[in-house]
Amino acid sequence: MTILLYDGTFEGLLTAIFEVYEYKFDPAEIIAEERYNTESIFSATHKVSTDQEKSDRVLKRLEKNIGKKGISQLLKVYLSENENAERLILSAVSQSILFPNEYILENFANSDIMEIAKITKSVSREVHRMHAFVRFEKLQDEVYFAKIEPDFNVLPLIIRHFKNRYQDQKWMIYDLRRHYGIFYDLNEAQFFEPALEQTSQLKRTENILHEEEIQYQKLWQRYFFKTNIPERKNMNLHVQSLPKRYWKYLTEKL
């Protein structure tokens, strides 16, 4: 068994996959360096240095076999941060090389593919939830700011949606768990990583809110309360649709 250690990036992972074939490592396991802690005496390690060209070659091949749609599925598996992500992606790539003329991601009777389908479904659901549950607060400098804590690393997957939607206002979405965000400045949406001393400020925004902000929040809360029909109360359905872990960032549930 050969263990390939890579830097944790998607390109790094694709490079590692390339090298599995290049050096004919079989069996092989791919692990992100920062997650690798137990040295095993039964397996050799191979350190991968991320190589754009190798990664592009894997992508090209994938695009031919499973198309952009397939690649975006695998990207979702990667962003899921699932502990089996590398193994599943490697498995899918090998299958697509074995059966280049089939859309192997639909072979649902294969357990790896079914697991990929499950993971991508959860990630897509989280993306959808972020589209729904992001709540912006208007700050004094007219930036609309939102904090999120998604289960998966979906920030890269939601940029386009918010960019299409909010073109005439500056906005910022910040992932509290992964300590990075996106900022749209009326021209472009870009990733940013705040310096350590800034992160605490991003967590506490109540002193920098726009003067009208609290009023609109209150209006929204009252609307939310009044649009409910108490005679139809159904808390099971409520909690099922609006899982509790999202509540702390939902203006109407504060």
Added chain:
Amino acid sequence: MNFPRLQEKLEILADAAKYDVSCSSSGGNRKNKKGGLGDSHATGICHSYTEDGRCVSLLKILLTNHCIYDCAYCVSRKSNDIKRAAFTVEEVVDLTINFYRRNYIEGLFLSSGIFKDAETTMERLVRVAKKLRKEHNFNGYIHLKSIPGASDEIMKEAGLYADRLSINLEIPTTRGLKLLAPEKSHDQMIKPMGFIKNELNLYKEEKKIFKNVPKFAPAGQSTQMIVGATDETDLKIIKVADHFYQNFKLKRVYYSGYVPMLEDKRLPSIDSQVPMLRENRLYQADWLMRFYGFKADEILEKSNPFLDLEVDPKLAWALRNREQFPVNINTATKEMILRVPGIGRKSMYKILTARNFQKLNLEHLRKMGVATNRAKYFVEFESQNIFNKYIDDFNFRKIILQGMKSKFQNPFSEQLTLF
């Protein structure tokens, strides 16, 4: 902005609008023109859920709850002694924009009591939509209630700015409507529906020839029927729904279990229950007609015109038509697979693609997300399926019911994954 006053109006006019159960923001296809605000999602987005489990997608309010009519089932009726309020056009626009910018909503659902006459009321609703589109470059979703009796000209204008238009039938039978809303008639409601249908067709035709035809209500029209305010049967209700789907190209029919809130001897007593399960079954029946290829009279028969409250209508159909089962998963048609209890549309597609790769068995179905606790009795494979023998069992219904926990599905969700 006078926030306390605005808040008071919002509370009154949201409260008065909440009985309209339509919440959908789907079917919109407005793209954000360069630099504007908003972009409509084809599938719609529920931004929140109230404690009654309903999706909150649009800011749903009345422009005013002043009304010259006296419909028995409506809180805003003239004879009801309640607080009245009216928004200005600017206030509605401001709320919509500010809620939208904070990602609270997909857009606006604006309805109104009839405060002077139909035309004036409709004209005011259209003014809000026009202002949002023209002055604020707003591309979010707008659903306008059409006021029966408004002119074709104003309806036409409404369609230019709104994504969806709706007219609520409210009471499915002519007799019931006469009893509860003597000032209204179905004819009066059907007329604008017909007009909208024609405009939608016209738009489609013109679109083929000219590239830049202005959009007309791209998300189509919908309606709502109140369930349980009069004594109509479920068969009658789904027949009416079917009729409107077929003849008026409706996108959706909503069913709203009557919430008793008014003392009136024509209505169910104030302490009767909201018929939520019945309403849920009606949605399931509705889905069977729209997406599962069922006909109204396959779902219910004259001799038994009410939906089974114990089992969903698809399972009920299967129980009545056992001779059609078991269905062979590896060879059956798409239509027949869809009729298997426990198999929804998504699993159906998975089955169709996966069986190109290999023969499937029950374990595969389970992994694909099929509700095998029901489906197992109704499907067969190449190898023997021991559950098939129960189909002819006298107690089959009971056996199935024991094996499943009935789960209350959210009828208002955009993706009602049934059965």
